[in-house]
Amino acid sequence: MTYIVKTNHLTKVFGGKEVVSAVNMHVKKGEIYGFLGPNGAGKTTVMKMLTNLTKPTSGDIEIFGEKLTNHSYEVLKRMGTIIEYPIFYEKLTARETLELHCEYMGYYDKAEIEHILDLVKLTNTDGKRVKDFSLGMKQRLGIGRAIITKPELLILDEPINGLDPVGIKEIRELFKMLCKEYGITIIVSSHILAEIEQLADTIGVINNGRLITEISMDNVNRSQTDYIEVVVNDGKKAAFIIESKLNITNFKLIDNGCIRIYDSSVSQNIISRTLIEHDIEIEGISKKTNSLEDYFMKLINGGVVNA
Structure with missing residues (x-):
């Protein structure tokens, strides 16, 4: 080299x-x-x-x-x-x-x-x-x-x-x-x-x-994780539904209205339909990838991304 x-x-x-x-x-x-x-x-x-x-x-x-x-x-x-x-x-x-x-x-x-x-x-x-x-x-x-x-x-x-x-x-x-x-x-x-x-x-x-x-x-791009981001009216209730009804545990409640789901085995359609069936209002749902900014913030914060 x-x-x-x-x-x-x-x-x-x-x-x-x-x-x-x-x-x-x-x-x-x-x-x-x-x-x-x-x-x-x-x-x-x-x-x-x-x-x-x-x-x-x-x-x-x-x-x-x-x-x-x-x-x-x-x-x-x-x-x-x-x-x-x-x-x-x-x-x-x-x-x-x-x-x-x-x-x-x-x-x-x-x-x-x-x-x-x-x-x-x-x-x-x-x-x-x-x-x-x-x-x-x-x-x-x-x-x-x-x-x-x-x-x-x-x-x-x-x-x-x-x-x-x-x-x-x-x-x-x-x-x-x-x-x-x-x-x-x-x-x-x-x-x-x-x-x-x-x-x-x-x-x-x-x-x-x-x-x-x-x-x-x-390598940064390969290490970045795809996730589904859901913006809802009640984050805590939505988190409960995601875990109890969809058996998804690999997710993060960013604030009371935003959830990031890192389990790629469940589609956006299934997630949104399940939430709606349980009276959760969805303001937005989209698939995203962590950026260099996410990677950078994780590094300088000792491996923890700030919400």
């Missing part, structure tokens, strides 16, 4: 508090790695250590097969990053920003600037300075700056902040294209779990500074 990024017991202490604890991270070449965790879990701190913006208290980082040190200049040239909010010279235009970035990166391809502006939908902004950009436009420019030198590794901390639904979809397709057609490995964090669900090949979940799991999205 070829790993672009590996960490070994990566740890960071701030003010006597361990904010990242013995993280062992494994990012495969050519994949999109979704990095998930609640606010304050340690995502940004890990990303800062991967990009040499913050030094680990202990532990090692290996990128492209090389240990990251204070002198890893060539390694850093092969990376593109957005950590927290992208910062620009506010008086420059988008084109001038990319030209300046290419200059100090030693990357000379004027045609690529035009191509990147088109990819991130900023081609018609030449008369506009960055200081007048919306948050979404600044995010697009940050992504453009991160990818213009065709890096082998992209590290993106909340890159879709400020984008509208159309922009999010466009950037998602852009990331998929970069990964598939250019072979770029991407580590991306986001609080929008539904977006990571559509984007990532692998997820890593961090909570309270500890990496809880790394798992492929294929």
